[in-house]
Amino acid sequence: MLPADHAQAILVGRVQRAAGPSPIVVRDGAILDVSRTAPTVADLLERDDIATVDGEVIGEVAALGTEGGPELLAPIDLQCIKAAGVTFAVSAIERVIEERARGDADKAAEVRGGLEAKVGSGIRSVVPGSDEAAKLKAALIDAGMWSQYLEVAIGPDAEVFTKAPILSAVGWGADIGVRSDSHWNNPEPEVVLVMDRSGRPRGATLGNDVNLRDFEGRSALLLGKAKDNNAST
Numbered sequence: 001m002l003p004a005d006h007a008q009a010i011l012v013g014r015v016q017r018a019a020g021p022s023p024i025v026v027r028d029g030a031i032l033d034v035s036r037t038a039p040t041v042a043d044l045l046e047r048d049d050i051a052t053v054d055g056e057v058i059g060e061v062a063a064l065g066t067e068g069g070p071e072l073l074a075p076i077d078l079q080c081i082k083a084a085g086v087t088f089a090v091s092a093i094e095r096v097i098e099e100r101a102r103g104d105a106d107k108a109a110e111v112r113g114g115l116e117a118k119v120g121s122g123i124r125s126v127v128p129g130s131d132e133a134a135k136l137k138a139a140l141i142d143a144g145m146w147s148q149y150l151e152v153a154i155g156p157d158a159e160v161f162t163k164a165p166i167l168s169a170v171g172w173g174a175d176i177g178v179r180s181d182s183h184w185n186n187p188e189p190e191v192v193l194v195m196d197r198s199g200r201p202r203g204a205t206l207g208n209d210v211n212l213r214d215f216e217g218r219s220a221l222l223l224g225k226a227k228d229n230n231a232s233t
Contacts, residue, residue, distance in 0.1 A: 001065045001172055002026075010051050012203060014041055014077060014171070015070035017058070021077065024058075024070075025050065031059045031070065042078035045196045045203070065173060074169035074233070075205055076194060081166060081233055083190070083209060085152065085159035089123040092153035095216075099147055103217030105184035118145060129156035148220055161223060163209065169233040176210050177231030184214040207233060 003009055011026035015033075022035040023044050032055030038044035047053060063069030086092045093115055100115070101107040122140075126133040133154040140146045152159035170176070178185055192207040210233070216226035 002061070006061070010203075012041060012044060012050065013075040014073040015058075016073055017070070021073055023077075025053060025055060026061050026064075027051075029061050030057045031061060031064065032056065033058045040077045041075060042197070045194065072171035072173065074166075074171050076166065076169070079166065079195065081163040081169060083161055083163040083227070085161065086149050087158075089153070092123055092149055095149035095153075096147045098213050098217030099149060099220070101217055103184065103214040105214065108184075115145075118143075123150070123153060126154055128154045128158075162228070164228050164233045168228075168230050170231045175231060176208060177229045178210065179212060179215075179225070179229060182212040182214055184217070185210065185212045187211075209233065 002011070006026065007029075013024050013026070014021050015024050015031070016022075017033065022033045023038055023041045025032045025034050025044075032053075034044060034053050034055035037053055037055065038047060044050060044053070059070060064072065086095055093112070096115060097108050097111045100111045122136050126136055136154060137146065137150070140150065168177075176187065188209040188211050190207045190209045192205045193201045194203040194205060196202050209227070210229070210231075212226040212229075215222045
């Protein structure tokens with residue numbers, strides 16, 4: 001659960017305590033509740049003294065993730081959760097597969113083989129938004145292979161959307177949420193940047209972008225149902 005360099009890192013998180021959620025800082029092998037100084041993680045990220053901020057010692061770092069240790073919540077509390085889609089060539093191809101298979105997982109393998117051979121190398125070789133990308137787009141349109149997903153994969157504008165309301169996010173080890181009427185879905189590990197109120201990156205963590213592929217494959221307009229669900233982050 002902890003990074004290999006956790007002994008040297010500045011680690012911030014949130015735990016559930018009797019009085020409610022509390023921001024924590026992990027330092028020198030101890031877990032410090034810093035809620036008296038910074039009542040929210042958003043407040044904590046505005047400070048320049050995170051590495052030295054005082055707090056109440058509530059346990060040892062070894063207790064994190066154990067049955068008797070503090071319950072870990074999502075490490076953010078007031079920040080909006082945004083996601084950037086179709087950021088890798090393989091992701092772009094998979095989104096087009098969903099689209100062409102109409103959300104049917106049984107058809108995905110057949111579509112995948114043909115699509116990778118036709119557009120995979122081209123997508124990997126161009127810089128998004130470049131003149132070469134524009135030429136590739138024109139060629140794919142002529143070949144009947146264009147897709148709204150390829151537009152955000154190699155076009156000038158990225159896909160950025162609201163992934164979920166903040167209070168729907170869950171912490172490490174919690175069960176994820178999947179709609180009962182979804183039959184083709186998967187977790188998606190993501191790198192997450194944590195920003196302060198000015199939009200400056202203050203840290204990084206790992207996130208789980210749970211995705212319902214059958215819903216998004218039927219229509220990109222169902223992205224909300226495919227992405228924004230309780231415990232889907």
